[in-house]
């Protein structure tokens with residue numbers, strides 16, 4: 366990081382200081398700048414070839430000085446002016462072979478689209494990952510780009526959902542905004558986000574963009590120096606220049622809980638989840654609500670054949686373990702895949718594919734108390750219609766999903782009273798469920814760490830990825846926060862320690878298939 370002054374030395378992108386971050390597209394989020402530069406060069410060189418004394422278009426100097434970051438026709442006009450070439454403006458409808466500013470701009474766009482189609486869109490993973498983290502902290506995100514192709518580029522890259530607002534070349538024309546370096550686009554972006562420039566950050570890689578954000582009165586303007594232009598970015602108003610957004614300090618609080626509906630979709634962020642470093646994923650999956658939809662009765666939660674095939678496939682590509690609240694034998698039989706690890710009773714009971722077994726030693730001392738509590742629950746709840754008591758080796762679930770609304774309080778009262786008789790047991794809640802389990806320092810998160818140690822999965826080499834939907838899954842999200850990733854399966858809005866979201870087990874299946882494709886591609890270079 367190169368800093369202009371010492372006041373920025375303590376710079377932190379935190380929700381306390383900033384409400385919004387507004388980013389340029391090309392060269393900041395996507396690596397389309399080089400596609401644009403190549404298309405500009407090809408178009409101008411073809412044109413300049415007809416002017417004998419003219420040197421070819423230079424990507425290092427001409428592109429950055431006259432074209433980068435500006436609306437298309439303005440870029441044509443400014444570059445031609447630098448060569449003392451005067452062309453009629455024409456109209457946006459001009460065909461791409463007309464010798465007008467618009468005709469040349471349209472030719473460049475044709476060349477750009479051909480390249481986009483043939484080469485696809487590469488993204489800067491550090492930027493995508495930063496946007497994910499900022500969104501989790503409640504910071505609003507907008508993209509400002511002079512490109513009329515902004516929407517198409519974001520859609521091709523699968524990033525369109527990451528933005529709360531977009532001010533692009535199409536909007537520019539529609540609302541008669543002035544292009545960068547004028548402040549209009551940044552002012553409009555913060556207005557659309559419902560934020561003020563004084564609490565907004567602008568991120569740009571072009572001098573015209575830096576100038577625009579500064580002129581808009583943004584609290585902080587960050588320049589990204591992808592070439593040798595740190596000095597120029599500072600001269601145009603950047604407060605801080607970095608080579609890549611991975612260098613940017615943001616405030617991280619591991620205990621922070623976030624609203625689930627603010628989390629980015631894991632389907633949109635696969636590249637940020639996998640491939641942000643060289644670590645191999647180690648996959649830990651919850652069962653109910655994650656691999657199967659929630660259904661009225663526990664015995665109806667059957668794994669679909671499609672999900673089983675997906676799990677089998679991903680199990681060939683990386684290490685997979687199922688971490689469930691169900692009894693070990695039950696979840697093992699429901700999933701029915703041989704070469705993976707299983708943890709039952711919320712991690713108290715673990716088994717490996719080659720007959721390995723780890724039953725919590727400490728947990729065993731609680732078996733008599735669990736037996737007594739189970740009997741009391743069965744006796745007390747026998748007359749409440751729809752109430753189910755499900756005994757797992759190290760846990761007892763009392764299900765009230767099928768209980769009439771006016772009788773739920775009686776279920777809770779009975780569970781509370783039996784819990785009071787067994788203070789050595791812990792009472793937890795979940796989806797229409799009360800659970801009693803040994804009150805010891807053990808949970809799904811600890812079980813995952815135990816598995817990683819046992820399987821010699823150093824987190825420098827393996828990245829733990831946990832997908833779950835319920836309260837006890839939060840223990841796993843919290844445990845993995847420093848070195849792994851948590852994905853919550855939910856459509857509701859509640860606090861969570863997860864970093865990404867999937868809406869439904871169907872989305873989990875889609876995500877696992879995308880992950881499998883990605884791992885296959887990485888494996889084959």
Ligand SMILES: O=P(O)(O)OC[C@H]1O[C@H](O[C@H]2O[C@H](CO)[C@@H](O)[C@H](O)[C@H]2O)[C@H](O)[C@@H](O)[C@@H]1O
Nearest residue numbers: 652653659660661662663666689690796797798
């Ligand atoms: O950790 P998990 O594998 O997700 O297990 C959590 C509990 O899941 C089951 O109950 C839940 O799913 C049932 C079937 O969809 C649903 O009817 C119930 O309301 C949910 O709470 C399971 O029966 C429990 O033992 C697990 O603790």
